[in-house]
Amino acid sequence: MRGETEPVLRFHGAAHSVTGSCYEIETPYSRILIDCGLFQGSKSERELNYGAFPFPPGAIDAVILTHAHIDHSGLLPKLVKQGFCGPIHTTRATIDLCSVMLPDAAHIQEMEVEQLNRRNAQRGRPLVETIYSQQDTATCMTLFRALEYGEWNTVAEGLRARFWNAGHLLGSASAELEIDRHDAPLRLIFSGDIGPGHKLLQASPEGPADVDYLICEATYGDRDRPDVSPEQRRSQLGEIVRGAAEAGGPLIIPSFAVERTQELLVDLYLLMQAGTVPMVPVFVDSPLATRASTIFERHADDIERGNVLRQALSSKELRFTETVEQSKAINRLTGFFVVIAASGMCDAGRIRHHLKANLWRRNATVMIAGYQAQGSLGRILLDGAQRVRIQGEEVEVKAHICLFDLYSGHADAGELVAWVQARTPVRHAVFLTHGEDSGLAGLSQRLQGLIPFDRIIVPRLDDAFQLTPSGSLPIAASQPRRLQPERVARLDWHNDLSKLLLDVTEAIDAAADERGRAAIIRRMRRALNNKAA
Template structure:
């Protein structure tokens, strides 16, 4: 029997792209197959070939439906995977909605990109997959309830535990055999916080050999919020944002975060602590996902409040593009909740284009913003941004309410990990930026008597002996650590263009502007190798 191998093909050094390949007992089991989000450098990975042969994958185990965990499943199938995808029933219902929406967004964005590229004689681009591709993969899903042991290829067996992160989210316990006998792994997925409007506290087993744990908030502590306190904070922020001709824009993940914020807003309005105003859900995905939440309402904590909020007369959903565009004409204070949560796609970008330059607008972030995303750039205080090629001055106010995060914070993660003990072999920290993983590793190193490893993208570990062994790769990593979980040159370029425009506008006259441009030309010439006309490498 071959020595078990664990490969880290996503969420290693960054928060997105969850994808782990376990080779054990002659089987190849993929845990998650998510999209990379964040900087353009990271997102380009979505277009590249997988660093493994999809046709050789025996099965996929899915922790939950969020796109950074499930979003490349249609591509996996297009490239040759034909096996089963095991997930909870609620995750399957959400994937049926979210994957098709992802395919639709890709088709739409590629059409726009190709329209811009044609006059420049650039090659046309194809979407990673289409909505039809997403629909065609759904028969491969197999529903598995929490706590139910299932056996898959190579006598590998697994069961799902409620992770408390999202409707249907799971931590996955796996039992397999290796050269040294049977062993147990636990993939945390995304671990929910101690209290969440719709979710129970996360659950998982103890006495694990290898724990693969997320670290999204590994270096951050959120203020302790009971549900009542969270609603008080929300009430204050909405009241501060209330302007007679203004808007509160809430970039929100369409699944669960939108439904949580909507429920809290309506509870406050019913209690009279917030004045009633129009609440518009500007996301077809959120509208369809809400249907899935209605279906599973009895499984949710506070499900009755959610169902009541849906019937409120001041709540409406936009479906068509025309309905969405008409929101630019709405007068009087109103609240718009729109996807995507990191402002990287979807209708929130249109709303931001229309409102960011006005001081009557407040943007409220209710979720994690990955490095390099438009959401993080705005949250960090940018004065000018570019959206769809247009320069937008930022006069809107920015606000953040971490209480809606679906992730456990630093101390909650520590507690969750320690409750899994004894951990016999190793703790792998994944799904976090470098600072988060380093901080979490430092805290836990004094409390755990095992190796704590922060794998890099495409690292391959042999699971044997008292601690995993890093193997040399057959191929180089697709990205280096400094290229992951950080702003990239695309972000720097956008900043440079915006700063240059400011300097030129501030220059005293045309002569001074010409001087600035000549200096830039000289700097570029200095970077050129006179022998072959190419820019010299420094």
């Protein structure tokens, strides 16, 4: 649109879903991205990571990164690989975290693609490539530029930005933008991910008032979490830990490696020091979490309760594992112990090996400690699946599965409304993003009365809007959507196929005899032949 007068805002991710955060702003002078994150969830959404960007990467002048979580930063190396060479503006702590998180993401891809290609070669299927390599991440890291909270900086021609502490993660920020116009500048704020008011390691979120446009996350827009103190949270965690100890098996905690793991370590340390739970080994089986913990320790003076974090990280009960052999050795242990492993949604990393080794055990406990996107293995377990498929293998679910959502890094509905209210007046529109349908609908409903209904906009993937002095105007798409709205944040055919295979196996196993099993197989073949005909 260079040469036109009004900026355009495009939504390339986190639209009716909670992953793939990526927004584009094009002005008469420059073109920037806010975030460039990895898609997670169903296989249909994850496949977007391998497809073409909906914009030419080489045409992007700069990136503003709100924080280091992979669903916000994870496609930056791909952006660089495909031609982007501008600056990536973010906070110093975010740069430190990305320096370990992005190489880790590349490493996980390389391992998983190697395993997949081994299976593909055996089955005569085409080989696949990683989204990006370790070299791409190294090149990407050279483009990062540190900005301080509260300081205005020119990030591209005709566009200034400053960061506000979002209270979500070490280094997390909301991004305030000013876009030059012929009269007064246009002011926007992108919330990034907003933290809750009483997060263990972070201060409360901040932000400016009086903006033209507000782009706000809605992860928990439909729910209010219990208002619990840190002591009450630890007490409830202690109940789960003691229950796992009484069951006599391991407590497996799928956890995001960055911040969630460190929060858990602090509370487990305090519980053990107080004598309210057994003193047992706590294994952090995530090289990324190990490296991230070092970064948190380095920034301990800048975060809440940093002194306690230092004590927890030096606890004699804490065991960081690095090698695959050390990871495998954990599952040869018996009795009660604690394992914290990534990924938080159970879709990648070492947690899948621990789940495969323990889900079938009645004495095992799996504590889900955060939001689970639709289609993720974590969500499937929470929804009560009796069998799951992990890395192509069927696993029966007999372990106790529980949700403990008091560590969430996201503000709940009431806190989001309060954060938006503190940003008012919002002269033109509030765009709600980074939420599934229920969260978006819930927050939209709660904002009515504070924001006029016709100024609350819930964009779909790849929607675009012109930001005019009198309000936003939708722009007709110039190319097809990469994923139709009905397929975003939904179980897809890959999930259906996985469940069908589990159901078929269960039905055949339950058949009374060989004759019954043969009859089931004949009926399936008949159905397939009728479909082919």
